[in-house]
Amino acid sequence: xxxxxxxxxxxxxxxxxxxxxxxxxxxxxxxxxxxxxxxxxxxxxxxxxxxxxxxxxxxxxxxx
Ligand SMILES: [Zn+2]
Numbered sequence: 001x002x003x004x005x006x007x008x009x010x011x012x013x014x015x016x017x018x019x020x021x022x023x024x025x026x027x028x029x030x031x032x033x034x035x036x037x038x039x040x041x042x043x044x045x046x047x048x049x050x051x052x053x054x055x056x057x058x059x060x061x062x063x064x
Contacts, residue, residue, distance in 0.1 A: 005029075005045060017046070018053040 003010050005025040013020035021029075029042050 004049070017049045018056060019049045 004019040010022040
């Protein structure tokens, strides 16, 4: 399987908001300080995942 963040192949992924990410990315995301210039990048990625996640949930489990 491939990491949804860095697109690299991985053996063990962690599920985050319906996406699979590798341990490296998970570590990066959880340890990136707000002051880091990478923070915005991760924030956008998580936002994107969250949007897909909610979207898929809406399709699978439509509100009647
Ligand atoms: Zn990764």
